[in-house]
Amino acid sequence: MSDQQQGAAPAIYKGLTGVPVDYTAISKVNPETNSLLYRGYPVQELAASVTFEEVAYLLWYGELPDDAQLAAFEERERALRGLDHEVKRVIDELPLTAHPMDVVRTAVSVIGASDPGADDASPEANLDKAIRLFAKLPSIVCYDQRRHRELEFVEPRDDLGYSANFLWQAFGEAPELAVVNAFDVSMILYAEHSFNASTFAARVITSTMSDLYSAVTGAIGALKGPLHGGANEAVMHAFAEIGTADAAAGWLDAALAEKRKIMGFGHRVYKNGDSRVPTMRDALERMVEHYERPDLMRLYIALEEAMAERKGIKPNLDYPAGPTYHLMGFDTETFTPLFVASRVTGWTAHIMEQNAANALIRPLSVYNGPDERHVPVRG
Ligand SMILES: CC(=O)SCCNC(=O)CCNC(=O)[C@H](O)C(C)(C)COP(=O)(O)OP(=O)(O)OC[C@H]1O[C@@H](n2cnc3c(N)ncnc32)[C@H](O)[C@@H]1OP(=O)(O)O
Ligand SMILES: O=C([O-])CC(=O)C(=O)O
Numbered sequence: 001m002s003d004q005q006q007g008a009a010p011a012i013y014k015g016l017t018g019v020p021v022d023y024t025a026i027s028k029v030n031p032e033t034n035s036l037l038y039r040g041y042p043v044q045e046l047a048a049s050v051t052f053e054e055v056a057y058l059l060w061y062g063e064l065p066d067d068a069q070l071a072a073f074e075e076r077e078r079a080l081r082g083l084d085h086e087v088k089r090v091i092d093e094l095p096l097t098a099h100p101m102d103v104v105r106t107a108v109s110v111i112g113a114s115d116p117g118a119d120d121a122s123p124e125a126n127l128d129k130a131i132r133l134f135a136k137l138p139s140i141v142c143y144d145q146r147r148h149r150e151l152e153f154v155e156p157r158d159d160l161g162y163s164a165n166f167l168w169q170a171f172g173e174a175p176e177l178a179v180v181n182a183f184d185v186s187m188i189l190y191a192e193h194s195f196n197a198s199t200f201a202a203r204v205i206t207s208t209m210s211d212l213y214s215a216v217t218g219a220i221g222a223l224k225g226p227l228h229g230g231a232n233e234a235v236m237h238a239f240a241e242i243g244t245a246d247a248a249a250g251w252l253d254a255a256l257a258e259k260r261k262i263m264g265f266g267h268r269v270y271k272n273g274d275s276r277v278p279t280m281r282d283a284l285e286r287m288v289e290h291y292e293r294p295d296l297m298r299l300y301i302a303l304e305e306a307m308a309e310r311k312g313i314k315p316n317l318d319y320p321a322g323p324t325y326h327l328m329g330f331d332t333e334t335f336t337p338l339f340v341a342s343r344v345t346g347w348t349a350h351i352m353e354q355n356a357a358n359a360l361i362r363p364l365s366v367y368n369g370p371d372e373r374h375v376p377v378r379g
Contacts, residue, residue, distance in 0.1 A: 010366050012366060015268075016363075017268065021195065021200075021361070022195075022203075022359075024194060024195070024350070024353060025039070025062070025353070026038070026039065026059060026192060026194070026346065026349050026350060026353060027039070027192045027193065027194050027346070028040075028194070029193060029194045029269050029270075029275070030275075031269050031270045031271060031272065034270065034272060034273060034275045035275050036193070036275040036276060038055065038058060038059060038191070038192055039058050039059065039062055039063070041058070041064075043188065043189060043275070043276060043279070044275075044278075044279050046058075046188055047185045047188045047189060047279050050064065050188075051161060051162070051163075051184060052162050052163060052184050052187040052188050052191070052342070053070070053073065053074055053077065053161065053162050054070060055187075055188050055191055055345070056134055056191070056345040057069070057070065057073050059191060059192055059345050059346060059349040060127060060130060060345070060348070060349055060352070073131075074161075076131060077131060077134065077135045077162070078135070078156075078158040078165075079135075079158070080131065080132050080135035080136060081135045081136065081138070081139055081156035081158070081165065082136075082139065082155070082156060083136060083139045083140065083143060083153075084111075084114065086110060086114055087107050087110050087111060087114075087136075087140070088143065088153070090106060090107065090110045091103055091106070091107060091140070091143055091144060091147065092147070094106065096147070096148060099224070099333060100141070100144050100145070100148075100331075100333045100334055100336070100337045101220060101223070101224040101230075101333075101336050101337060101340070102224075103140070103144045103337075104137070104140055104141060104144070104220060104337045104340050105217055105220040105221060105224075107140045108133060108140075108213060108216050108217050108220060109213065109217045111132070111133065111136065111213065112211065112212075112213025112214065112216075112217065113213075115129070115213070117129075118211045118212075118213055119211050121209070121211065121212070121355055123352060123355075123356070126212050126348070126351065126352050126355065127352070129212045129213065129348070130212065130344070130345070130348035130349075130351075130352070133213075133216060133344050133348070134341075134344055134345060134348075137337075137340060137341040137344055138156070138162070138165065138166040138169055138170075138341055139153075139156055139169060140337075141166075141170075141334060141337040141338065141340075141341055142154065142166070142169035142170045144334075144337070145170060145330065145331055145334045146170075148331065149331075151172070154168065154169045154170075154172045155169075156168075156169055161180075161184075162184075162187070163180050163181075163183045163184040163187060164180045166183065166341070167179060167180060167183060167328070170329070170330065171329060176290075178286060178287075178290050179287070179290065179328055181283075181286075182283040182284075182286055182287050182324060182328075183328065185279060185280065185283045186280060186283060186321055186324060186325070186338070186342070187338075187341070187342040188342075189276040189279060189280055189317060189321075190317065190321070190338075190339050190342035190343055191342050191343060191345045191346050192343070192345065192346030192349065193346065194269075196228065197222050197223075197225075197227075197228050198219040198220070198222035198223040198228060198229065198343065198347065199219065199343075199346060199347055199350050200222075201215075201218050201219050201221070201222035202215040202216065202218060202219040202347045202350055202351055202354075203215075203350055203351070203354045203361065204218075204361045205218045205219075206350075206351045206354040206355060206358070207354060207358055207359065207360050207361040208360060209358070212348065212351050215347070215351050216344060216347055216348065216351075219343075219347045220340055223336060223339060223340060223343065224336060226261075226263060227261075229318070229336045229339040229340070229343070230336050231263045231264050231316070231318035231322075232264070232318040232321045232322040232325070232335040232336060232338075232339060233322065233332050233333060233335045233336055234263030234264070234318075234322075235263050235264035235318055235319055235321075235322035235323065236322045236323065236325075236326050236332045236335065237263075237332065238251075238255075238262070238263055238264075238303075239296075239299055239303075239322075239323065239326075242299060242303065244295065244298075244299060245295070245298035245299045245301070245302035246302070248299060248302035248303040248306050249302065249306040251303075252303060252306045252307060252310060253310070256310060256311070262303075262307060262311075262313075263318070264315055264316060264318045264319030264322065265307050265311075265313045265314065265315055265316065265319065266313045266314075266316065267314075267316045270314075270316070272314065273314040273315075274314070274315065274316040274317050276317045277314070277315050277316065277317060277319065277320060280317055280320040280321055280324070281320045283320070283324055284297070284300070284320040284321075284323055284324045284327075285297065287324050287327045287328065288327065290327075291327045293327060296323055296326075296327065300319075300320070300323060304319070321335070321339075322335055325338060
């Protein structure tokens with residue numbers, strides 16, 4: 001007889017907290033040492049010494065590229081940056097009230113629906129699709145931001161690296177090196193984080209032998225929520241509500257009294273601070289100096305300190321990333337789409353890993369509804 005039949009309460013792992021569900025060779029999140037490794041490399045070292053393109057290559061191929069491999073990879077990515085007429089047409093038909101995450105999700109779905117090889121799940125075909133999405137997401141994100149600003153689309157440039165081109169397409173101006181570097185760091189830090197909710201969603205979809213585009217579309221939906229990627233936007237909304245540093249503690253007390261979650265703080269896995277925050281905070285500080293906005297850093301520190309004092313909870317990556325994107329000039333609603341553009345690398349690496357050793361993901365539930373009963377006979 002099973003435990004359930006004998007009446008023993010089965011263990012429920014609500015939110016799958018602390019439950020290992022599979023192996024991965026892509027990244028290691030270690031809350032004890034407060035470290036994050038991509039394919040064995042500390043993410044801080046990667047952020048300091050390689051580009052986001054090299055990190056994408058590392059996540060997909062398992063090794064950093066040599067010069068020739070990088071040159072070939074960059075050429076391939078740069079050639080795929082443009083947007084088809086069909087994708088632009090569908091975006092144009094969406095109302096301006098649609099959240100940019102909904103636009104990005106729809107655009108990826110359109111690219112999938114337009115790909116006659118969408119269901120080819122061979123490693124080569126999936127890598128091809130992953131690189132295509134990686135190359136096109138900056139165009140999608142920038143197309144929508146510029147549509148909101150009533151500005152023309154800026155065509156991608158193949159003489160610029162990924163991050164420089166992204167900023168070029170967003171703002172139509174040659175970006176400054178310091179800004180490109182800070183943006184590239186953010187893309188590297190956001191790229192991959194083991195079995196987070198959106199990656200797990202992608203793996204669940206892949207486990208049914210569905211296609212890569214469907215898995216990425218589902219992952220975008222999971223990332224949108226404010227308990228996950230949507231928090232980077234929510235941080236900026238909170239900063240706007242607070243106003244200035246001296247109002248931070250009072251605002252926090254009122255928010256906690258209302259039992260509100262403070263966005264950009266806390267983490268399911270890290271309980272002593274997010275391994276990526278120091279690197280992203282450095283990038284934010286550089287941007288604060290670059291744009292001469294010490295007031296923003298004062299507010300950042302005031303809320304961080306008040307939260308540590310009141311709750312002992314530390315910031316996650318979304319806390320420094322939100323204000324960094326704000327300083328660069330992105331619309332607040334574009335922040336989570338920027339996260340998508342980065343995380344598509346991690347998602348697709350996981351989709352390929354799941355495909356290579358697949359088992360349908362289907363956990364059990366414990367029924368707690370009414371006992372068996374019967375439909376009353378009418379008349
Ligand atoms: C890139 C990323 O996706 S990082 C995560 C981004 N998300 C956010 O920033 C949203 C705000 N943070 C949160 O909601 C949570 O910290 C999560 C969802 C990220 C993690 O949640 P969990 O691991 O389930 O932590 P849990 O909810 O158990 O928190 C433990 C306690 O700390 C409290 N807590 C955790 N984070 C916060 C927060 N940001 N604000 C207020 N209280 C918090 C909880 O209310 C809980 O208190 P209780 O024991 O009195 O009920
Ligand atoms: O790991 C998580 O649960 C959330 C997170 O930080 C990420 O996806 O980058």
